[in-house]
Amino acid sequence: MGLNKNKGLATLIGDMDEVYSKELGLDKNKTIQIPVEKIKINPFQPRKYFNKEALDELANSIKQYGLIQPIIVLKQKDHYTLVAGERRLRAYKMLGYENILALVSDAKEEKLRELALIENIQRENLNPIELANSYKDLIEVYEITQENLASLVNKSRAQITNTLRLLNLDSSTQKLIIEGKISQGHAKILVGLNKKDEKMITNSIIGQQLSVHDTEKIVKKIKNQETINLENDLEFETEFKELIKLLNNKNFKCKKSKKNLIIHLKNIDIIKKLKQIIEKIN
Incomplete structure (x- = not known):
């Protein structure tokens, strides 16, 4: 079930258009308008945080120029499940639009998790925690090593490891990273501290607006x-x-x-x- 892993994850990661057209049986020239209220969010969507300012900008763009790229959904019994395009869907809801242009597939739901992961791994604007969770899930779903993943996504093994280590941070620290209040540069320095020191340094980064260099010096002293x-x-x-x-x-x-x-x-x-x-x- 799911994606044909014999094709190789690299192939899937390399061309999302081909993934959607082949794996979901989509015809890019066949789009329909579907009711926004009948669309449910993909439960396997790695992205959990959506910047309101960015959504406002997207909504204004859609209002002015229309929807350039249709969303992608899977047809269920009495609703549709979103595969790609959650930001566009949220923008439509903000605008109060009742229908949205979509590419519809009747493929099986087992593909949802893998497609969401692959689609999101290519997004440059994923926050570090979302990216770490995507890396973690890809490793588990495809049963590959960090070295394999590093090669597939054109990152160094160290980058993959450092990103995954962010998941060891306290949930409150992860939330601050997601919200952009702490940078990934700050975050990787916090990894390995006990929870008490982690919280103390986190508060100092925000309260005193510490640079990455200043944070590094303090953590080194600790x-x-x-x-x-x-x-x-x-x-x-x-x-x-x-x-x-x-x-x-x-x-x-x-x-x-x-x-x-x-x-x-x-x-x-x-x-x-x-x-x-x-x-x-x-």
Whole structure:
């Protein structure tokens, strides 16, 4: 079921017009007007965020020049499911238009996910999170490696990896990336921080309008401090164990409780002995 994977994903990604005409059996010369209210959004659409200003511009363009490129839908029993053209459909709804020009296919619904992914992977205006989700889905749907995908979409393996890593960020940070409040340059620096530091740096980027370079310097300091703290913790543990060993050799029964040293003083002689040792230190 679905797209013929024997053709190769590269072929599909390379020419969307051919994908639509062959995979959906479309004739570009046969378009019809269909009711906007009967069109349902593709549930597999990777794009989740639509810039209102851009939609306003598109609506004004459609109002002035008409719809240049028809949307593409699949015919269902009592409705149509959108395959491509959600921005155009949203613009039509904003204008209050009742009907929209469309290319209609009666292909099976299994194609929806793959077509939406391939159609969107070519869009230059996908936000980084949408692009990351598209990469993730393509890897899963086609069972390919990051190296394969990098070759197919003409990106470096590092670019694919860095984009996918954005999905490890907190959902609130991802939302800020989607809204354009944090750039991808900022975002890739945040990957790997604990959630507390991530939130703190995110707030600083927005509140203090930090540049990518400034953000990088701050994050570097945080990571260096974590390394120093780790080294200090390791040294602390080593010295603590040595101290306990030393005290045990002096017949003091003691144990460690987190960062506390507990010495059992069972009689007056033990107390006097400990006192003498401390006085010698002074």
